[in-house]
Amino acid sequence: MKNIYEFLKNLKDEKRTKECQLLIVNDEKQAQIASDIVAYLGLKPFVLSDFRANFGDDLLSFSNELQDITKTLSSYYSYKKLDKILISPIRTISYALPKEKCFDSFTINFADTIKIDELKSKLYNWGYYFVDIVTSEGEVSIRGDIIDICPLGSDFGFRVSLFDDEVESIRKFDIEDQKSTKDEIEFFTINPAFLALDENSLSEINEKIENISSDAFIKDIHSLGFWYLDELGEYLPQNLSSFITQDALEELDEVYVFEEKRINKDKFLLTPQIYSSKNYQEIAPANVKEFISFHKEKKITIISGTEAKVKGYDLDLNDKKIKYVFENYILNLVSNDEVIISLNKEIKKRRKKKVKLVLDELQLNDYVVHEKHGIGQYKGIEPVTVMGAKRDFVIVMYAGDDKLLIPVENIDLIDRYVADGSSYAVVDKLGKGSFAKLKEKVKDRLFAIANDIIKMAAARELVNGIKINTDKKILEDFQKSAGFDYTKDQKRSIKEIFADLSSGRVMDRLLSGDVGFGKTEVAMNAMLAVILDGFQAIFVCPTTLLATQHYHSMQKRFSEFGISIAKLDGKTSAKEKAHIKKGLASGEIKLVIGTHSLLEIQTDNLALVIIDEEHKFGVKQKEKLKHLREDVHIFSMSATPIPRTLNLALSKLKGMSSLLTPPTERLGVRTYVKEFSEKLIKEIILREKRRGGQLFYVHNNIASIEVKKKDIEAIVPNIKIQVIHSQIKPADAEKVIDAFENKEFDILLATSIVESGLHLPNANSIIIDGADRFGIADLHQLRGRVGRSNKEGFCYYIVEDKKQITPDAVKRLVALESNSYLGSGTALAHQDLEIRGGGNIIGEDQSGHIKQIGYGLYLKMLEDALASLSENGKIEKKSVDIKLAISAYISDDYILEDRVRLELYRRLSKVNDIQEVYVIEEEMEDRFGKLDIYTKQFIELIIIKILALNLGIQNISSYEMNITFTKDDATKESIKSPSKDDDDIIATTLRYLRK
Structure with a gap:
């Protein structure tokens, strides 16, 4: 900082700032510091991203950096004043970068004439992704007379509505919920998403890409194009007045490990150097x-x-x-x-907005659960003509090739089947009644569980809690000594816990948050508050591995407070056990960390029980902990998020807190999808070794894991590998983890057992074998094992043979690789995890039931059980069977993409308020243009369904001009329509229902 400041200040004082047009620094952090200095001195900084790829790397996982470089260079060239400085990390500037002519742009104005084919061609050449729904910059969607586009560098999209080929209106829209603003704008500018290339340049690049050998999963301009551009220029002395920092020069040898395609190293050695500051x-x-x-x-x-x-x-x-x-x-x-x-603190890098609309919810051949008929396989949406009228039906296949047709307005009766990663769905037999019996059995069990939860909550309400004084300066000091800034969520959760502890009521709170989001740090605040007030706390974990990890980290964090801490688990010797139990009974030991062994202890003045990974404990075990003392405060933690609806049902009974934001210092995990090759595995392992790190290698098959170990040893001789899986004794597994943590070996070869709980900050590369056989949520969780310190993590999803995997698996893996939300990989993973999180609340002894009916339905039933017991009876969900001879469906002329139609069918089927239907209709007009007749009639059919449900009508049918309504009590009423035309049938039905 000081050397850059003194150097630039001297140039400014001497009015010689034009002599520095390019400043070369070490890395992204130094580039940000330099940018602040340049701006402070009244100059205009343009900062290039730290591009750390080696020539030939698949660039999908560097798409953010490349987009940033494109945006920066585009702004840099269009800024015509002379007070500008380009700031670049050494790795970025070691490659030749695109010339000025690659950053053309064009404007779309109100009343312009647009030739769609020409526009498509231009946007394709400029690197835009064509998608169903625009959810990220650099994407475009063209749907009939509606064009949605999000140019590079924009936080929102632009929606262009055409009348024939003329621009009728331009409005901004929110890429999170797809809704556009009311106000129209006159014009907007489109710049390249990659580079402004013409047809010929693009063809040349594509030809080069086709003829190279590369391990990129998909070979196209986005993954490899940058390496084969002819339009590149060198940003060094002959072009600009350049200066380089000492740190950047020292980094040169590291940068030039791989020299291919980089600028001649000597040019950097000739660049004038910025020397250390003497005055600052x-x-x-x-x-x-x-x-x-x-x-x-x-x-x-x-x-x-x-x-x-x-x-x-x-x-x-x-x-x-x-x-x-x-x-x-x-x-x-x-x-x-x-x-x-x-006085400013470092600002966290802006993260990509999450998309609120989750598409890809149902893929063809996914397993689904029907509330009445059980598990089947989703086979898509098909139009069926019944009594001369066309309607869309969801097709679900059952055992023996039986087919169930579900009207799309009732699509809410099915949900994706989600169980745990290892279970396969067993398809039910249609019409046998066995699923109904199974549901009844699960319902009884859930009522018993819900009853226990409610009874316990009620009993604890009557007990006075231990009142803890949480208003102590020492607690503030403890938070400041963490070595990092707490996230907003952590601060809020601590505030909620402190409010519970000091309220005089018994606390029962659940904290959910993703791996590595700082749940333990929150828990330590609660422990310290309790111990400072003279009470004891116990911390329970599901495994000895976790207990050991927590014990070490808490010893470190509490060292200055002189707190007596003990660890009690399966490894503790009988002599130590007796000593610890005595210390707890006398009150001498204030904090104990351990496993199930803690269920049997006696304490002197226990005030707080913390249960980590609480979903790994059964209900009975959790009860036992609560009965250690009737007024004890309970704080549970879980790594999976809780679904919003269940959160509401449970929050009446217990406190709920969640951590949704990652710690500031955590970097993203660089993700690659690759086809297996020995050369690749060797390169990954040696690359991590070179930076002093260790690796996880996930091979999810115990039978062949020893063979895999020998294979890796043959690929990389002299590498040290140890194996861990569920059949290894806990004590032996713990020794392996301890040795790994102490850096005694390089690779931990494991099954997916490493998915949760372990915190090993020196392991920052993970290889996942057979990634196409994992669920997206599991892949997301496994990726969370690395990048847990301030080092960048690398995740490699390896597939045996890319020709053998389904297009859907390819799509999902690539979505995870580029993090671009093109599908909605991350949103979908979160949704899977959320569903599981709900199941986890009950504990593992329920997994049998969950496997039989799937998490989704299981949770719905649990919510109903909780609601009916706590609200004195809940009305049973009703349905109405509509057999009107009208053509009503969201037409594929109106919305071409099946998955977008499916998403709208699902949303409309779940609505139970007519106003909400009109809101969705307005949104559809905004996104896709004016509704056609069949789509309009489908909207009216949904309104008929809602009105009929509110009136207790079970069935509506029509024949010719007669319309018949059957009520819950089986009474029927028939009325006549003026004609058998669709519009008359609909109008007459609506009149009857609204009268």
């Missing part, structure tokens, strides 16, 4: 006000994002001796005559 020192003042008072004779500048922050530091905004700069720069320096202090 970097500072981190603990007390800003005091620090300023020591340097009051100097020129003082305070940088702050807001005035409020200045007041928070008790500084005087009217003090004329201090210059205030209200920006987000971070710059902390002192010299003989100057002090610059920034």
Whole structure:
């Protein structure tokens, strides 16, 4: 920081800033520091992303960096003033980058004439992805007379509505919920998503890509195009006045391990160097006000994002001796005559918005569960003509090739079948009644569970809780000593727990959050509050491995407080056990961490029980913990999110908190999909070894895992490998993990047992064998094993033979690879996890029932059981059978993509309020244009369904002009329509239902 500041300040003082047009730094962090300095000095910075690919790498997992480079260069070229500086990490600038002519742009204006084929061709050449729904920058969707596009660098999309080939309106739309703004705009600009290439350049690149050998999973312009561009220029001395930092020069050898395609290394050695500063020192003042008072004779500048922050530091905004700069720069320096202090903290990198609409919910051949008929296989939507009228039906296949046709307005009766990763669905037999019996059995069991949950919650309500004083400065100091800033979710969860602990009521709270999101840190705040008040706490984990990990981390975090901590698990010797039990009974030991062994202990003054990975414990075990003392506070933690509906049902009975944001310092995990080759495996292992790291290798087959070990040893001789799986004794498994943590070997070869709980920050590459055989949620969880420190993680999804896997598996793997939400890989993984999270609340002893009926239906039934017991009876869900001779469906002329139609069918089938139907209808008009007659009639059919359900009507049918309504009590009423035309039948039915 200090050397860059002094160098640029001197240039500015001497009015020679034009002499530095390119600044080469070490990495992304240094580039951000340089950017703040350049902007602070009144110049215009343009920062290139840190592009750490080696020539020939599959670039899908670098798509964010390439997009950022394209955006930066595009802005850099279009900025015509001379006060600009391009800042680049050494790895990025070591490649030749696109020339100015690659950054053309064009504008779409109101009333322009658009030739669709020409526009499609241009956008394709410019690197836009053509998708069903635009959910990310660099995507376009053309649907009849509606064009949706999200240009590079935009946080929102633009929706162009055409009348014939003329632009009738342009509006912005939100890529999260697809809704457009009411106000129209006059024009917008489209810049390249990759580069502005013409037809010939693109053909040449594609030809080169076809003729190369590459291990890229899909060989196209997005994965390999950058390597074969002719339109590249070198950004070094002959083009620009360049300077390089000492750190960047020291990095050169590391950068040039792979030299292919990079600029000649000597050119960097000839670039003028920025030397260390003699006059400036970097500072981190603990007390800003005091620090300023020591340097009051100097020129003082305070940088702050807001005035409020200045007041928070008790500084005087009217003090004329201090210059205030209200920006987000971070710059902390002192010299003989100057002090610059920034009150700002590092801002977290903006993450991609999650899409609210989850598409891909049902794939062809997915297993589904029908509420009445059980598990079948989804075979798509087909139009069927009944009594001369056309309707869409969902086709579900059952055992013996039996086919069930479900009217699309009742699609809410089926859900995707989700059980655990290892179970396969068994298809039911239609019409045998066995599924109904099974459901009844599960229902009885769930009522018993729900009853227990409610009874226990009621009993605990009557007991006075142990009141803990959580308003202590020492607790604030503990949070500050974590070595990182807490996320907003962590702060909120701690506040909620402290409110419970100090309320005088007994706490029963569940905290859910993804792996590595900091649940244990939240729990430690609760433990410390309780122990400082003189009470004891116990921390229960499902495995000895986890117990050991938590024991070590808590010893470290609590070391300054002199708290006596013990560990009690299957490994503890009989002598130690007796000593620990005695210490707990006397109150001498304040905190104990352990496994199921803790169910048998006696304590002196226990106030808090924390259950980690609580879904791994059965209901009875959790009960036993709660009965250690009737007024004990219970805090449970789970790595899977809880579905919103169940959250609501349970939150009446227990407190619910969740961690949804990752810690600031965590980097993303670079993800690749590859076909297996020995050369690739060798390269992955050696690359991780070179940076001093270790690897997980997931091979999910115990029978062949030893053979796999020998294979890896043959590929990379002298590599140290150990094996772990569920059939290894816990004590032996723990030894292996300890040895791995102590870096005694390089590769932990395991089954998917490593999916949850383990925190091994030095293991930052994971290879997953047979990735196409895992569910997307499991792949997402496994990927979470790496990148858990401040080091970048690498995840490799390996498939045996890409020709043998289904197109859907390819799509899902590539969606995970590029993180672009093209499918909605991450959203879908989250949804799977959410469903499981609900099942997990009950404990593993329920897995048999879950496997038989799937998580989705299981949860619905649990919610119903909880609601009916806590709300004194819940009305049974009703359905209505509509057999009207009308053609009503979302036409494929109106919406071409099946998955988008399916999503709308599902949303409309779940609506039970007419106003909501109109909201969806308005959204459809906005997204897809004016409704055609059949789609309009389908909307009216949904309104008929809602009105009929509210009136207790079971069946509506028509024959010729007669319409018959059958009520719940089996009474019938018939009316006549003026004609048998669709519009008359609909109007007459609606009149009757609304009267």
